[in-house]
Amino acid sequence: MSYSLDSCVPAPVCKDKTYKMDSLDRYKNINEYLGDSEKVDWVGQGEPVIYDGHTLLTMPPKSVGTVLATTTYMWYGNVKARVKTARGKGVVTAFILFGDVKDEIDFEWVGVDLETVQTNYYFQGIPNYDNSGNISVPSNSYDNFHEYEIRWTPEEITWLVDGKVGRTKKKSETWNATANQWNFPQTPSRVQISLWPGGLESNAKGTIDWAGGVIDWNSDDIKTNGYYFATFGEIKVECYNAQNAPGTNKRKSYYYNDISATNNTVVDSDKATIIKSLAATGLDMNIDDGSHANDNVNSVPGGSAPPGQVPGGSNSGQGNTAGASKGCTTDGFTQSCNSKAGGNSGGVRVADRTGASALAVIVGIAGLLLL
Known part of the structure; x- marks a missing residue:
């Protein structure tokens, strides 16, 4: 199956903020x-x-937590966040960059290890868990704020903790000779922060084990506060500001001009980003169904799974195919505007990704909130 990129709503360009x-x-x-x-x-x-002047992402008993995403997309740049993580087995905090074609750069914390932050990256959702790497946190990540930073350029990714480089990955190290491409995150992505139950009993065993076990919904934190929580302080985005593509942000929006959805196919454009209703698409952004909810949603900017639909997300291995005939689907907080039906030959549909990538789990779980 392939998708028509035309039906996807253009994404607002990066802004320093x-x-x-x-x-x-x-x-x-x-x-x-x-x-x-x-x-x-x-x-x-x-x-x-x-x-106390900060945003808490909460996860009450039996819930699937909280996820927030910026409304603008970053096409390379620098983002840093002050974070105090959640704690407890099965409780996962995340601070990541995530794009509509499933390019992804991660910081993730599992609540049973407050001295370590995990890092990872993905190209178009292709699961490769050899890309992960851990960084030691200077002091307990639940009790203390630390500054976590992602520096992302067309040539490398650097993860920093409290201003100290913890890990670097160069694009030159990611060449896939079989697919004849760089397996390197390279397309506009949004900042996402989340708290989610990796240890939910219904999750795959591998995900639960990775998250430190099944969540205790009767823990002291639940009894005291009524929810698990992660604390986010100031988040700062600095755009790459290239003079020429890739990495420009001179106009209004980003869209793709080719189904390969790599950085040489991103267009920095003046196309509009605002739609009349959730029934609109990139092909007709002025559809007005008289409401802000529609069972046939398929191209909401940063959209999510429609009510009553199976939410996409690789944890379940199921993709949301609502609206596929129009060429664009949504799952979690992204539009599925990538295309190729093969796994190693290039981009993959979200339905083709079946690992325990934490960000994919977030996307799938977020959609459940609509059901």
């Missing part, structure tokens, strides 16, 4: 967002809470 994370005034539930990044900074699902 410091998010103070002390207010939810510019936050909107994903079901209500129609693409105006001038008015909305974050979209999300779950129960974010403001406490």
Whole structure:
């Protein structure tokens, strides 16, 4: 199956911005967002809470947690966040970059190891867990704020903790001779932060084991606070600002001009990003169904799985195929606008990815909040 990129709504370009994370005034539930990044900074699902000048991502008992994503996309650049993680077996905190074609760069913490942060990256959702690497955290990540940073250029990714380089991966090390391509994240991606239950009993055993075990919904944190929580302070985005592609952000939006969805196919354009309703698509952004919810949603900017649909996400190995006939589907917080039906030959549909990648699990779990 292939998808028509034309039906996908263009993504707002990168803007240098410091998010103070002390207010939810510019936050909107994903079901209500129609693409105006001038008015909305974050979209999300779950129960974010403001406490002591910071944003708490919460996970009450038997819930699937909270996930937030920026409304603008970063095509290379630098992003840093002050974070105090959650704790407990099966409880996972994440701070990542994630694109609509499943390019991904991760920081993730499992709640049973508060001295380590895990890093990983993916190209178009192709599962390769050899790409992971751990970085030691200077002190307990639950009790103490630390600054976590991703520096992403067309040539390399660098992960830093408190200003100290913990890991670097060069594009030159990612050549896939079989596919004749660089397996390196290279397309516009949004900052996402989340708290999610890797140890949910219904998850795959490998995911539960990786997350430190089945979640205890009767833990002291649940009894005391009513939820697990991760604390996010200031998040700062600095765009790459290249003079020529790749990595420009001179206009209004990004879209792809070729189904391969690599950085040489990204267009920095003046196309609009705002749609009339959740029934609209990139082919007709002015469809107005008279509501902000529709069972046939298939191209919401940063959209999510429609109510009643099986949410996409690689943890389950099931892709949401709603709207496939129009060429673009949504799952979690992305549009599935990549195309190739083969695994190692290039881009893959979300349905083809079946590992325990934590970000993929987030995408799948986030969609459950709509059901």
